[in-house]
Amino acid sequence: MDKERLQEQRRVDNVVAKIKQSLNKKEKEYLKAHQETSSVEKNYVQNAKINTFEIDDRIETNAEIQQQKQLVAKNVENETILKRQLTTLKDLKKSPYFGRVDILDEGEDIPETLYIGISSFVDEKQDFLIYDWRAPISSIFYNGTLGKVSYDAPIGEQETDLLKKRQFLIQNAQIKNMFDTNETVGDNILQEILGSASDEYMKNIVATIQQEQNVIIRDTHSDLLLVQGVAGSGKTSAILQRIAFLLYHSRSDLNADQIVLFSPNLLFSHYISEVLPSLGERNMRQVTLAEFFSQRFEGLNVETLFDSYEKKLSSSKKRYAYTQKKETTAFMENVRSYVLNLTADDLQFTDIMLDDRVIFNKESIKSTYSSLPEALSPSHRFLETKNLLIKKLKLFISEETRSKWVLDKIASLSDEEYLDLVSDYKRSRFGELAEEEHYLALKIVKDRFKSVYDAIYNNYFLDIYRQYSAFLTENLSGSETLFNTQVEFHRLSLADCAPLLYLRDLLTGGGQNQKIQHLFIDEIQDYSLAQLKYLKFAFPQAKLTLLGDSEQALFSDVQEPTVFLDNLKKTLTVKRARIIQLNKSYRSTSNITNFIKALLPDGNKIHAFTRSGKKPKVLIATDHSDALSKINVQISQLLNSNTTVAIITNNMNECKTIYRKLHSKRPLTLIDNTARSLPQGVLVLPVYLAKGLEFDAVIAYNVSSNNYQDEHSLGTLYTICSRAMHELVLLSIGETSPLIQSIPSKLFSIEHQVTLPHKN
Numbered sequence: 001m002d003k004e005r006l007q008e009q010r011r012v013d014n015v016v017a018k019i020k021q022s023l024n025k026k027e028k029e030y031l032k033a034h035q036e037t038s039s040v041e042k043n044y045v046q047n048a049k050i051n052t053f054e055i056d057d058r059i060e061t062n063a064e065i066q067q068q069k070q071l072v073a074k075n076v077e078n079e080t081i082l083k084r085q086l087t088t089l090k091d092l093k094k095s096p097y098f099g100r101v102d103i104l105d106e107g108e109d110i111p112e113t114l115y116i117g118i119s120s121f122v123d124e125k126q127d128f129l130i131y132d133w134r135a136p137i138s139s140i141f142y143n144g145t146l147g148k149v150s151y152d153a154p155i156g157e158q159e160t161d162l163l164k165k166r167q168f169l170i171q172n173a174q175i176k177n178m179f180d181t182n183e184t185v186g187d188n189i190l191q192e193i194l195g196s197a198s199d200e201y202m203k204n205i206v207a208t209i210q211q212e213q214n215v216i217i218r219d220t221h222s223d224l225l226l227v228q229g230v231a232g233s234g235k236t237s238a239i240l241q242r243i244a245f246l247l248y249h250s251r252s253d254l255n256a257d258q259i260v261l262f263s264p265n266l267l268f269s270h271y272i273s274e275v276l277p278s279l280g281e282r283n284m285r286q287v288t289l290a291e292f293f294s295q296r297f298e299g300l301n302v303e304t305l306f307d308s309y310e311k312k313l314s315s316s317k318k319r320y321a322y323t324q325k326k327e328t329t330a331f332m333e334n335v336r337s338y339v340l341n342l343t344a345d346d347l348q349f350t351d352i353m354l355d356d357r358v359i360f361n362k363e364s365i366k367s368t369y370s371s372l373p374e375a376l377s378p379s380h381r382f383l384e385t386k387n388l389l390i391k392k393l394k395l396f397i398s399e400e401t402r403s404k405w406v407l408d409k410i411a412s413l414s415d416e417e418y419l420d421l422v423s424d425y426k427r428s429r430f431g432e433l434a435e436e437e438h439y440l441a442l443k444i445v446k447d448r449f450k451s452v453y454d455a456i457y458n459n460y461f462l463d464i465y466r467q468y469s470a471f472l473t474e475n476l477s478g479s480e481t482l483f484n485t486q487v488e489f490h491r492l493s494l495a496d497c498a499p500l501l502y503l504r505d506l507l508t509g510g511g512q513n514q515k516i517q518h519l520f521i522d523e524i525q526d527y528s529l530a531q532l533k534y535l536k537f538a539f540p541q542a543k544l545t546l547l548g549d550s551e552q553a554l555f556s557d558v559q560e561p562t563v564f565l566d567n568l569k570k571t572l573t574v575k576r577a578r579i580i581q582l583n584k585s586y587r588s589t590s591n592i593t594n595f596i597k598a599l600l601p602d603g604n605k606i607h608a609f610t611r612s613g614k615k616p617k618v619l620i621a622t623d624h625s626d627a628l629s630k631i632n633v634q635i636s637q638l639l640n641s642n643t644t645v646a647i648i649t650n651n652m653n654e655c656k657t658i659y660r661k662l663h664s665k666r667p668l669t670l671i672d673n674t675a676r677s678l679p680q681g682v683l684v685l686p687v688y689l690a691k692g693l694e695f696d697a698v699i700a701y702n703v704s705s706n707n708y709q710d711e712h713s714l715g716t717l718y719t720i721c722s723r724a725m726h727e728l729v730l731l732s733i734g735e736t737s738p739l740i741q742s743i744p745s746k747l748f749s750i751e752h753q754v755t756l757p758h759k760n
């Protein structure tokens with residue numbers, strides 16, 4: 001083996017030398033591109049400054065500026081591509097590859113040896129020194145056991161004989177570890193990777209993708225891919241590698257802007273933001289549900305999932321019941337049939353005003369709508385109405401040009417105002433004075449009526465909030481009062497967003513983005529079926545990849561995965577649906593995973609990855625001040641062997657209390673809704689902000705019977721515990737939750753309090 005290792009190291013040295021050469025070349029190209037961009041930019045700025053006084057010159061300058069602008073954009077793009085290539089080459093220089101496969105194709109006598117890394121690399125003879133991990137042949141590294149194997153290639157399924165599979169851990173161009181393996185990617189290297197400290201950013205897992213994860217990553221057939229995976233099973237990792245795979249696979253017709261990922265919170269967005277760049281790819285678009293809705297309800301304060309969670313803890317029974325109804329598929333179906341059955345009389349049209357003047361009154365809008373054939377769909381009729389209103393507005397504007405106020409305005413124009421008005425028209429083109437006057441009058445009136453045009457364009461002639469309120473009266477009587485009050489105070493509850501948008505879009509014919517080709521939703525269990533239905537409607541062309549763990553449900557009761565899947569399939573009518581379950585948990589030590597398994601009624605399905613550590617520790621404090629001093633002691637102990645310790649609570653108030661009491665004693669960071677990055681050290685955060693994240697050590701705060709009374713809080717407790725990678729401490733003030741009491745005592749340790757006698 002030593003001899004072989006030497007040989008392999010020699011190859012590494014060889015490849016790295018070639019990478020360095022290529023890096024030098026690329027660096028020169030990059031420098032040149034950068035200089036070009038700077039000089040074009042300088043030119044652009046100078047051109048934008050000069051020649052803006054005389055109108056003729058201004059027009060010419062504008063055209064030139066446009067040209068220059070395009071040139072700058074092209075250069076910047078070129079520079080960005082080179083920069084990305086440079087980053088990839090720099091990464092390859094340190095660790096050129098992680099895998100090797102030896103294959104023998106049928107009819108061949110000599111086996112072929114291929115090396116697999118994060119990106120392909122060819123030498124000057126165009127020989128592949130490294131194959132990209134996403135190349136068709138590379139899939140056998142992740143999937144195949146030795147012997148006859150097959151893989152998907154552009155020309156169809158191919159067969160070969162896999163003779164050898166070798167894994168490497170290469171750091172700073174030195175082989176640290178290498179061994180041959182038969183089945184999937186072996187445990188040794190995974191052990192080493194999972195045992196290391198947590199990081200501010202998630203890492204890519206391409207060197208150690210597991211077989212079942214590989215299926216998710218390389219699926220190109222399904223319209224709906226639902227990944228149900230236990231905590232820490234690599235769902236998020238798998239979808240990020242999947243995005244990288246899809247970008248590679250469909251390079252010519254898919255780009256990162258056509259992929260949207262709905263992430264649970266902004267902290268999470270930051271956490272995963274380095275994975276794709278580390279694979280040489282651009283990040284997809286990321287959005288949280290709250291951001292998505294807020295953009296669509298300008299001027300209203302949309303409740304976030306977290307506000308909704310905090311409120312749910314104290315919500316009245318009636319309100320809770322309304323919310324539950326609004327989150328169903330049936331409620332969305334009600335919206336659809338409501339829209340289909342609306343008559344012109346039911347529509348809540350509103351006057352279009354300019355200052356105090358009614359330009360179009362609601363009756364005239366209604367009669368325009370009524371005049372259109374009833375056979376048309378509501379959205380068609382609405383769009384037609386809109387077109388007719390715009391036509392009427394044009395007529396109105398043309399008549400208005402003859403009004404006295406317009407003529408007065410022209411007469412009193414200053415030179416500057418005059419120049420401004422004729423800026424995009426050559427003075428010399430005016431034949432007669434009347435022609436010039438007409439041009440000016442039209443411009444003045446158009447400017448004045450721009451807000452009317454915008455109002456029509458943006459559908460403001462329909463009061464959508466009153467319409468939705470009328471819908472509520474018919475379909476969920478009583479709930480409209482709360483909704484109306486909220487809108488009056490410019491607020492909108494999360495449960496109303498999807499049905500309201502659906503109503504608006506079905507009625508007005510907007511809201512659909514046909515460009516997005518892939519939609520990824522993480523933490524699917526936190527989405528209502530109504531929301532999912534709306535997202536499918538809003539991105540009709542998108543293939544869906546949905547990831548979740550029905551047991552990490554914070555905002556609803558834990559749902560049986562099969563029930564959830566059935567509901568989902570009914571809600572999102574798709575052709576090719578596929579469900580993949582991931583049951584192996586990689587994040588935590590086996591001691592922590594076994595504890596978590598015992599917490600769940602069907603925890604047996606979880607398989608722990610064998611990585612040893614300490615048993616979780618349960619501490620019981622007598623009161624709040626005892627709890628705080630215990631936490632303080634625990635933090636000190638945990639920091640001896642961990643970089644990041646997270647105190648995770650049930651809600652924000654608990655976080656604030658802990659922070660207030662502890663921050664004078666030791667450095668710690670309070671993470672709230674506005675946090676965008678994750679520092680190291682000691683953190684305090686509520687469970688909903690910890691979603692999708694992981695920490696070296698976790699202190700689960702106050703797991704008492706008061707806080708976690710029964711199975712309704714199981715999802716929350718499970719989510720908190722499963723954030724821990726290496727150590728888990730649970731602290732209860734008073735009696736522990738019955739959920740913990742039911743765990744076999746051998747799976748955790750209880751720290752007994754020893755009261756030392758006072759010395760006299």
Ligand SMILES: Nc1ncnc2c1ncn2[C@@H]1O[C@H](COP(=O)(O)OP(=O)(O)OP(=O)(O)O)[C@@H](O)[C@H]1O
Binds near residue numbers: 230236587
């Ligand atoms: N094949 C793998 N190789 C190396 N590390 C892995 C692999 N799969 C998962 N991991 C690691 O396990 C941890 C959990 O992964 P990830 O966050 O993707 O899981 P998840 O299923 O999304 O978790 P959760 O639902 O609990 O948030 C991460 O540290 C990830 O890097």
